[in-house]
Amino acid sequence: MSDLIxxxxxxxxxxxxxxxxxxxxxxxxxxxxxxxxxxxxxPSGCGKTTLLNMIAGFLNPTSGSMTLNSTKIDGPSVERxxxxxxxxxxxxxxxxxxxxxxxxxxxTSQGESDSLVEKWLEIVGLQGFGNTPTYQLSGGMQQxxxxxxxxxxxxxxxxxxxxxxxxxxxxxxxxxxLILELWKxxxxxxxxxxxxxxxxxxxxxxxxxxxxxxxxxHKEYKLPFAEQGLQxxxxxxxxxxxxxxxxxxxxxxxxxxxxxxxGGA
Amino acid sequence: xxxxxxxxRAFIASVIIVILLITLLWSILVGLRQATYRAKDQVFGDPExxxxxxxxxxxxxxxxxxxxxYFSWGVGxxxxxxxxxxxxxxxxxxxAIAPIKAALPIDSRYFKSTELIVRNTEQLDVLESNFPxxxxxxxxxxxxxxxxxxxxxxxxxxSDQDNQSLESKLAIRDISQDLDELTDKLSKDYTKxxxxxxxLLQPNWGTTxxxxxxxxxxxxxxxxxxxxxxxxxxxxxxxxxxxxxxxxNSIIExxxxxxxxxxxxxxxxxxxxxxxxxRKHYIKAVERIFRRLDDGTIFPxxxxxxxxxSIKDFLRAIEGAKGNLxxxxxxxxxxxxxxxxxxxxxxxxxxxxxPKPTDVVxxxxxxxxxxxxxxxxxxxxxxxxxxxxxxADLVSFLIPDFLIDLxxxxxxxxxxxxxxxxxxxxxxxxxxxGDVYLGVIPMLDGHIWDSLFRVLVxxxxxxxxxxxxxxxMGISRFFKxxxxxxxxxxxxxxxxxxxxLILTIFxxxxxxxxxxxxxxxxxxxxxxxxxxxxxxxxxxxxxxHSLGASNRQILRYVILPNALPEILTGxxxxxxxxxxxxxxxxxxxxxxxxxxxENVARTVSDYELIWVTILIMGLLGLAFxxxxxxxxxxxxxWRGKG
Numbered sequence: 001m002s003d004l005i006x007x008x009x010x011x012x013x014x015x016x017x018x019x020x021x022x023x024x025x026x027x028x029x030x031x032x033x034x035x036x037x038x039x040x041x042x043p044s045g046c047g048k049t050t051l052l053n054m055i056a057g058f059l060n061p062t063s064g065s066m067t068l069n070s071t072k073i074d075g076p077s078v079e080r081x082x083x084x085x086x087x088x089x090x091x092x093x094x095x096x097x098x099x100x101x102x103x104x105x106x107x108t109s110q111g112e113s114d115s116l117v118e119k120w121l122e123i124v125g126l127q128g129f130g131n132t133p134t135y136q137l138s139g140g141m142q143q144x145x146x147x148x149x150x151x152x153x154x155x156x157x158x159x160x161x162x163x164x165x166x167x168x169x170x171x172x173x174x175x176x177x178l179i180l181e182l183w184k185x186x187x188x189x190x191x192x193x194x195x196x197x198x199x200x201x202x203x204x205x206x207x208x209x210x211x212x213x214x215x216x217x218h219k220e221y222k223l224p225f226a227e228q229g230l231q232x233x234x235x236x237x238x239x240x241x242x243x244x245x246x247x248x249x250x251x252x253x254x255x256x257x258x259x260x261x262x263g264g265a
Numbered sequence: 266x267x268x269x270x271x272x273x274r275a276f277i278a279s280v281i282i283v284i285l286l287i288t289l290l291w292s293i294l295v296g297l298r299q300a301t302y303r304a305k306d307q308v309f310g311d312p313e314x315x316x317x318x319x320x321x322x323x324x325x326x327x328x329x330x331x332x333x334x335y336f337s338w339g340v341g342x343x344x345x346x347x348x349x350x351x352x353x354x355x356x357x358x359x360x361a362i363a364p365i366k367a368a369l370p371i372d373s374r375y376f377k378s379t380e381l382i383v384r385n386t387e388q389l390d391v392l393e394s395n396f397p398x399x400x401x402x403x404x405x406x407x408x409x410x411x412x413x414x415x416x417x418x419x420x421x422x423x424s425d426q427d428n429q430s431l432e433s434k435l436a437i438r439d440i441s442q443d444l445d446e447l448t449d450k451l452s453k454d455y456t457k458x459x460x461x462x463x464x465l466l467q468p469n470w471g472t473t474x475x476x477x478x479x480x481x482x483x484x485x486x487x488x489x490x491x492x493x494x495x496x497x498x499x500x501x502x503x504x505x506x507x508x509x510x511x512x513x514n515s516i517i518e519x520x521x522x523x524x525x526x527x528x529x530x531x532x533x534x535x536x537x538x539x540x541x542x543x544r545k546h547y548i549k550a551v552e553r554i555f556r557r558l559d560d561g562t563i564f565p566x567x568x569x570x571x572x573x574x575s576i577k578d579f580l581r582a583i584e585g586a587k588g589n590l591x592x593x594x595x596x597x598x599x600x601x602x603x604x605x606x607x608x609x610x611x612x613x614x615x616x617x618x619x620p621k622p623t624d625v626v627x628x629x630x631x632x633x634x635x636x637x638x639x640x641x642x643x644x645x646x647x648x649x650x651x652x653x654x655x656x657a658d659l660v661s662f663l664i665p666d667f668l669i670d671l672x673x674x675x676x677x678x679x680x681x682x683x684x685x686x687x688x689x690x691x692x693x694x695x696x697x698x699g700d701v702y703l704g705v706i707p708m709l710d711g712h713i714w715d716s717l718f719r720v721l722v723x724x725x726x727x728x729x730x731x732x733x734x735x736x737x738m739g740i741s742r743f744f745k746x747x748x749x750x751x752x753x754x755x756x757x758x759x760x761x762x763x764x765x766l767i768l769t770i771f772x773x774x775x776x777x778x779x780x781x782x783x784x785x786x787x788x789x790x791x792x793x794x795x796x797x798x799x800x801x802x803x804x805x806x807x808x809x810h811s812l813g814a815s816n817r818q819i820l821r822y823v824i825l826p827n828a829l830p831e832i833l834t835g836x837x838x839x840x841x842x843x844x845x846x847x848x849x850x851x852x853x854x855x856x857x858x859x860x861x862x863e864n865v866a867r868t869v870s871d872y873e874l875i876w877v878t879i880l881i882m883g884l885l886g887l888a889f890x891x892x893x894x895x896x897x898x899x900x901x902x903w904r905g906k907g
Contacts, residue, residue: 058807076810088804091903092826101822102812135903146808153812 004032004055004157004189009064011050011215023214024050028064030208030217032191034156037183037226039192039204041250043257047215048193049161055191056082056159068156078102081155085162087142089134095145096121096130102153120148123185124178140171144178151186160192164199173234176202180229197250201225201243202234209250211257219253221246267630271472274623279343281623282334285327292324330622338612339621341597342470347486348593349470352603353477353610354489355590358583360605361496362576365440365503369573371580378563382420385554389413392550400543405530408523409551415520416555419513423563428510433561436506437572443499444575447492451582458487471624477603477610488586507561508568517559524552620873625880628873632862635711643712643874644865646857652710659706661699669694713881715775715857720843723779727786727839732832735794736824745795756788760846764853773854778847785846786839793835797828830897830904837893844886859885 009028014021024047032038040048053059055066057076066073068080076082089098096117103113121127124144129137134145143163150158163179164172176199183190194200200207205226211218223246225237237243270277299320307314334340341348368377375383393413401409422428464480471477481490527548531541584591594602600614611617620628634641635650642648672690679685687695695701709718737744755763764781771777801824809823851860859878866874897904 056807056811058810076807078811078813080811082808082811084804084808086804088802088808090805090823090826092829092901101809101814105809105812105814105818105822133903149808149812 003034005067006030007065009054009066010062011047011054011059012062026214026216028217032189034189035187037190037203037205038208039194039200040208040210041194041197041200042210043212043254043261046210046212048210050215052159052161052191052193056080078153079156081150081153081158083146083150083158083160083163085165087146089142089145091135094131094133095126098134098145099148099152101149116152120152124148139167140175143167143175147182151182155188157189157191160190162193162195165195176234179203180226184230197247198238201246202229202237209253212261271627272469274472274627275342275346275469278334278339278621278623282331282340282343285331289324289327289331292320292327295320296324333622336599336615337619337621338598338616339623341593342621345593345597346470347483348590348598349477349603350482351486351590352594353479353605354481354486354493355583355587356603356605356610357493358489358496361493361500364500365576369569369576371576376569381563385557386420388554389416397543397547400540405527408527412520412523412551412555415516416558418516419558420563422510422513423508423561424565426565426567428512429565429568430509433506433508437568440499440503441571441575444579447495448579448582451492451586455484455488458484460487471621475609476612479609508564509561520555524555618872620876624873625876629877632877643862647711649711649713651707653705654708655705656703657699657701660703661697664697666694666697669697712857712859712862716847716851716859719775719778719782720840720847723782723843724786724839726783727790728836731787731790732794735791736798736828738791739795739798740824752788752791755784760785761849764850768854778850778855781850782843782847785842789839789842790835793831794828797831798824800831801827830901833897833901837890837897840889840893841886844889848882
């Protein structure tokens with residue numbers, strides 16, 4: 001049972017000064033099987049990042065339970081790797097030292113970790129950049145380092161918090177292909193939070209559209225595009241009528257939610 | 266070699282000045298040429314425009330050095346090495362006739378007699394109107410008021426030309442005529458005069474502690490020296506001159522008797538202390554004014570006219586005889602000129618408080634000479650050298666006595682035979698107190714090293730204690746809240762305000778100063794480490810948690826490197842502040858260190874030494890800062906790029 005299971009997850013934030021309580025998440029239920037690719041989409045304030053932080057172990061749910069491989073999630077752990085929007089790289093370390101970080105913390109032997117780092121740098125397309133300081137890399141390359149740093153630890157689940165949000169369109173497309181390739185090659189369970197509808201469609205076998213106030217899963221889709229993306233260029237998929245149809249549906253759904261928030265405010 | 270350099274410093278200065286002038290003009294030319302074609306590459310306001318520009322650095326440095334040479338009279342001494350001595354001879358003449366000038370409206374607006382009359386008349390009026398009631402009897406009051414009236418009368422008599430004695434009239438005329446003779450002498454040819462061999466053997470201008478030797482070394486100087494001797498005789502005569510008058514003498518005599526009687530009556534009667542005090546006070550005031558008037562220093566209005574004219578002619582003649590010395594003074598010797606004292610002539614104005622660059626270097630070399638027996642160093646300590654120190658001293662510094670007290674057992678007691686055999690504890694205590702010979706090791710020594718040592722030890726303590734505390738304050742609610750008030754309360758107090766207290770508690774030697782500097786460094790290091798630690802991005806912390814790092818590993822491998830830029834900047838600031846505080850603390854108390862030298866130099870008005878210490882401090886401070894900048898750019902190239 002190497003699944004990620006969330007049952008009746010609730011998260012309520014209360015403001016210490018005013019005492020006002022906000023229901024960030026209410027009754028989240030889902031099961032993510034090993035090797036599934038899930039993207040989560042929603043208007044801002046729907047609690048998608050809160051959900052991710054809870055699964056990562058940075059936040060404790062107010063009620064409900066989360067289990068991974070039948071063990072309760074309690075605090076951050078190596079089995080749930082994180083990739084952040086800005087990379088969160090250690091700028092005082094070189095590329096290979098960044099990738100090596102998790103292995104060093106585990107006190108892996110030098111020879112073993114060297115070959116692992118070498119392997120992953122090659123997979124993410126950064127061979128030869130090992131000794132470069134990270135602050136000299138472009139945004140896309142920094143995200144590649146972040147991916148390699150996460151994957152070298154061999155996590156069960158990879159959590160990505162808007163990983164491509166800060167990249168330009170072209171780099172973004174390349175990185176989307178890379179993520180799909182990694183998903184296929186490693187067979188990891190991947191959960192991606194994103195703002196972009198297109199990205200959510202491309203990088204999700206399953207897609208949750210979340211709604212705000214209280215944060216909940218509004219609708220779930222099962223999509224073929226990620227599988228297609230492994231064979232066909234992503235640009236061609238985006239132009240298919242099937243893709244456009246789903247995209248328009250989700251866009252109008254989110255549009256309505258935003259309207260509702262603005263009207264209510 | 267060094268002696269020759271020291272003797273010929275005027276010549277060396279002239280070479281340097283010429284080089285500086287050429288450098289200045291050349292670098293300005295280069296700068297202007299560069300500016301014309303660079304202006305096209307970069308628009309106004311482009312920060313790139315500040316890059317480069319070594320030629321302007323060069324012109325700035327040479328300009329400041331030239332200004333230094335100029336205002337310190339370095340230029341004057343370099344190109345006119347005899348001007349100082351000649352000015353000294355002129356100063357002698359001016360000093361010699363100063364008493365005569367003081368009586369005349371030359372450097373002041375009024376005759377001295379006029380000033381005396383105005384001031385004393387005013388005071389007499391005040392005394393008269395403030396007569397104390399109920400202290401004197403009616404007759405006494407009459408007598409006192411009578412003395413005041415007599416005082417006014419004396420002024421009147423002395424001011425009347427008819428009352429002036431023939432004797433004093435003739436004496437004034439004598440002095441005037443003698444002065445006229447000196448005036449004639451000044452306008453005659455002096456080139457035949459020869460300076461004495463003794464004068465020529467004197468040290469050069471500024472090469473010894475005697476700034477400008479007294480004896481003349483040029484024919485012109487001999488002339489002024491000679492004139493000054495005659496002028497001095499005239500001044501003595503003038504000082505003895507009194508406006509004696511028969512009419513005044515009788516009044517003076519009578520008044521003196523009156524004052525005497527009044528004073529006697531004070532003692533006779535039985536009066537309260539308060540009344541007695543008031544009586545004495547008033548009689549004394551009346552007598553004081555009378556005494557100022559009775560000595561015949563007031564002359565009639567026209568009596569000194571002739572002397573006044575003679576002096577004016579004489580002064581004009583001095584200016585004339587100075588000749589080209591006047592030009593040299595106007596262009597190359599800015600400031601107040603030379604003043605003659607008993608043993609030497611001294612420079613005044615900027616020449617006094619701004620020593621010449623060459624003299625400062627010479628003073629520095631003298632100080633830097635490690636040979637203490639040969640006049641090197643300062644107050645028995647070298648400037649920066651090394652010395653053998655006993656290892657035992659080091660051991661006693663590192664091992665506190667009380668550690669031995671804590672060991673089991675007792676110290677030895679003398680036996681009944683009166684013998685004392687030390688046991689193991691006695692021996693260890695002797696070791697801890699440095700009473701055993703363990704050999705010697707070489708160690709840096711000297712004033713500069715003492716100052717450096719204090720700063721470095723305090724800084725090291727501040728870093729090793731301040732950084733961990735600061736980092737914990739950056740990440741822990743308990744540490745932040747518990748230690749914040751303590752540090753924020755003592756930190757804003759200027760370090761020097763702590764100095765009197767700290768030096769009293771820990772002593773004026775190294776301990777006190779190191780603790781004071783430690784307080785300074787500690788606060789700065791805590792605050793910078795705290796800022797650095799609390800500035801760690803949350804995503805980095807979270808990422809390292811997800812990568813399996815333990816809390817300790819996160820502290821060591823994420824938070825510490827993240828705080829490193831702030832910590833290094835903190836060290837840079839701490840060094841600067843410590844250095845400033847140290848020098849001031851050394852001025853307060855102590856027997857070694859750069860600040861100590863400057864403080865002693867201040868008490869003896871040794872301006873060269875003051876400037877040497879200022880330059881040493883400035884250059885060392887600059888060196889620290891450059892070193893820290895280098896370290897920062899080498900160790901944290903990622904700064905600001907995260």
